[in-house]
Amino acid sequence: MTVLVLSGLLFAGAVFAGLLGSLTGLGGGVVLIPLLTLLFKVDIHYAIGASLVSVIATSSGAAAAYVRDGISNIRLGMFLEVATTIGAVVGASLSAVLSTEVIAIVFGGVLIVSAVLSFLRHQDNLVPGPGSRLVRALRLSGTYPTAEGRQAYTVRNVVGGFLLMNVAGILSGLLGIGSGALKVLAMDNIMRTPFKVSTTTSNFMIGVTAAASAGIYLKKGYIDPGLSMPVMLGVLAGAFAGSRILTKTRVSSLKKIFAVVIALLAIEMIYNGIHHTI
Amino acid sequence: MHDEDLERIIGQLLRFGVLLSSFVVLTGGVVYLVRHGHQTPAFGTFHGEPLKMRNPVQMWKAIFHGEGRPVIAFGLLLLILTPIARIVFSIAGYLLEKDYLYVLITVFVLGVILWNF
Numbered sequence: 001m002t003v004l005v006l007s008g009l010l011f012a013g014a015v016f017a018g019l020l021g022s023l024t025g026l027g028g029g030v031v032l033i034p035l036l037t038l039l040f041k042v043d044i045h046y047a048i049g050a051s052l053v054s055v056i057a058t059s060s061g062a063a064a065a066y067v068r069d070g071i072s073n074i075r076l077g078m079f080l081e082v083a084t085t086i087g088a089v090v091g092a093s094l095s096a097v098l099s100t101e102v103i104a105i106v107f108g109g110v111l112i113v114s115a116v117l118s119f120l121r122h123q124d125n126l127v128p129g130p131g132s133r134l135v136r137a138l139r140l141s142g143t144y145p146t147a148e149g150r151q152a153y154t155v156r157n158v159v160g161g162f163l164l165m166n167v168a169g170i171l172s173g174l175l176g177i178g179s180g181a182l183k184v185l186a187m188d189n190i191m192r193t194p195f196k197v198s199t200t201t202s203n204f205m206i207g208v209t210a211a212a213s214a215g216i217y218l219k220k221g222y223i224d225p226g227l228s229m230p231v232m233l234g235v236l237a238g239a240f241a242g243s244r245i246l247t248k249t250r251v252s253s254l255k256k257i258f259a260v261v262i263a264l265l266a267i268e269m270i271y272n273g274i275h276h277t278i
Numbered sequence: 279m280h281d282e283d284l285e286r287i288i289g290q291l292l293r294f295g296v297l298l299s300s301f302v303v304l305t306g307g308v309v310y311l312v313r314h315g316h317q318t319p320a321f322g323t324f325h326g327e328p329l330k331m332r333n334p335v336q337m338w339k340a341i342f343h344g345e346g347r348p349v350i351a352f353g354l355l356l357l358i359l360t361p362i363a364r365i366v367f368s369i370a371g372y373l374l375e376k377d378y379l380y381v382l383i384t385v386f387v388l389g390v391i392l393w394n395f
Contacts, residue, residue, distance in 0.1 A: 004315035007307075043324040053354050057300070060292040060360050074285060078368065079383055085390040092394075138379070207292070207361035208387065214358040215395035221326030225350035226319070229307040232354070236300060 003226065010040065011230035018058065018238020023245065024258045025199070026114055027206070028235040029055050029177035033107060034265040037278060042227065044100045044278065048176030049222030052210050054235035055178045059206035061236060062243065066200035073142045073193065076155060077201045080165045084183070084205055085212040087169020092213035095174045096220055104273035107175050111266035114181035115259045124194045126153045134158050144197050153194055161191035173213035176222075178206035284371035288364055295360030299353045306349025313346055327351075362391055 013035050014028075021028035029051040036047035066072050095103065131141050131154040140155040155161075164186035168179040180202050187198035217223050272278040330340040331351045340348035365388045372380040 001319065002315060003317050003319045004311055006319045007311060007315075040321070042321040045324045046321050053357060056357055056361060057296055060357075060364075061296045063289070063292055070282065070285065072285075074288075074368075075380065078380065078387065081387045082383060082390075085387050089390060089394055208365060208391070211358055211361045212391045212394065215391065218332050218355075218358075218395075221328075221332060223331070223351070223354060224321065224327060225306065225331055225347040225354065226310060226314070227321050228354055229303050229310065229350045232303060232357070233300060233307070236296070 006040075007226075007230045010036075010227070011234040013039070014054070014231045014234025015238040015241075018054070018235035018240075019242045019245075020238075020258055020261075021235070022058075022239040022242025024115075024255055024262070025118055025180070026262070027055065027178040027180045028058050028239055029175070030111055030114055031262065031265075032231065032235060033176065034111070034269055036227075036231070037104070038265070038268055038272070044103055045095070045220075045222050046224050046227055048095065048103075049217050049224060050176075050228040050231040052176040052214055052217055053223060053228050054232045055172075055176070056207050056210045056214065057232055057236045058239040059178060059203055059210065062239070063200075063204045063207065066203060069145070069200075071144055071196055072200040072204045073140070073144075073197050074201075074204070075138070076140050076142070076187070076191075076193065077205045079138055079140065080162065080183075080186075081205055081208050083162045083165035084169035084172065084179075084209040087166040087171075088173035088209050088212035089216065091170040091173025091175070092216035093173075094170070095176075095222075096216075098174070100278055101273045101276055103174065104269045104278045106171075108266040108268075108270035108273065110171055110175060110177070110179075111269065112263060115262045115266070117181045117185055118255070119259065120189075125192060126151070126194065127156055127192055129154055131155060132158070142197070144194055151194075153192075153197070156192045157190050161186045164190060169209055169212075172206075172209050173216070176213075176217075178210065180206060284368070284375075287371075288367055291364055291367060292360060295356065295363065299357035299360065302353030302356060303350050304353075306346045306351075306353055308346070309344070309349060310346030362388070365391070 017031035018028045036042040143150040168182035172179040183202035187193045330336040337348045369384045
């Protein structure tokens with residue numbers, strides 16, 4: 001196979017990954033890495049590098065729209081980025097030390113958890129009141145647009161959310177993914193921000209978190225331009241198409257099919273990791 | 279300057295960064311495929327990247343030799359710089375708002391990122 005043919009196939013695969021990632025809300029990286037390593041037999045370090053740059057592209061592209069609509073909580077995102085960037089640096093450093101097999105097994109585990117999390121029922125349990133002293137000092141509470149005008153919400157359990165964000169950062173740096181599912185979990189279930197605010201703020205944070213590990217990836221030579229070019233452009237195109245489809249149709253049944261596909265990919269990653277065939 | 283103005287500027291900055299870097303990556307990609315499209319790819323084993331794909335100065339030198347991959351690498355660098363530029367803008371915004379706690383938090387985040395470059 002020539003570089004030209006492979007680039008075309010990689011682009012097509014990346015469009016699919018971007019589309020699937022956007023429709024399931026899991027992000028491009030979690031579909032991309034199994035695709036690159038299992039199907040295209042790309043070394044996992046190159047796959048992680050290409051995935052990370054794609055994650056920065058889709059996150060920054062989508063965040064532009066959310067920020068404009070005033071849904072993201074910028075202060076909350078900025079504060080939690082302290083946790084995610086430190087985690088990302090730790091994770092990216094770990095990726096250079098851990099073996100390919102271990103990374104594949106961890107990836108499979110994270111993939112399964114992310115798929116399960118995407119099925120959790122999201123119910124906003126907004127807590128009234130001014131919030132703790134820490135919340136007030138950091139001005140973390142905010143308002144977001146609803147059908148009845150802007151609704152105020154209070155942020156809870158800052159420490160718990162911060163710690164989980166740290167874990168999300170480590171996994172993002174280790175695996176080259178956005179860790180969106182974990183970031184949403186930290187805000188939605190622990191800090192009790194409204195779901196819409198959690199998802200958009202998470203998206204807003206992903207690019208910055210990824211930029212923290214990108215420096216290390218560049219230095220270690222994980223980011224191969226020849227591979228990253230079709231992958232990044234493809235994921236971006238797929239994610240853009242996915243966001244268009246999402247606003248038009250309900251995708252709950254599609255989501256179930258995709259979740260099964262993703263679970264199978266996860267099992268295959270773990271299996272290959274255990275049998276040293278990745 | 280209010281939060282909403284700052285947010286709008288940040289949104290436009292992010293979009294511009296993604297568009298610009300995609301354009302540079304695409305341009306480099308065309309040059310790369312014209313020059314190397316017929317060759318056999320080697321992504322299956324990891325050997326890291328040469329200096330001209332990692333260091334901005336070496337990247338520029340190779341770009342002026344008419345090579346495609348360093349152009350892609352430069353586009354990817356622009357992409358990575360986009361969220362970092364966002365942080366710098368936020369620092370300026372918080373300074374204008376005299377919100378010094380958030381100036382401190384944001385400078386810290388920028389420091390963590392730059393320290394590893």
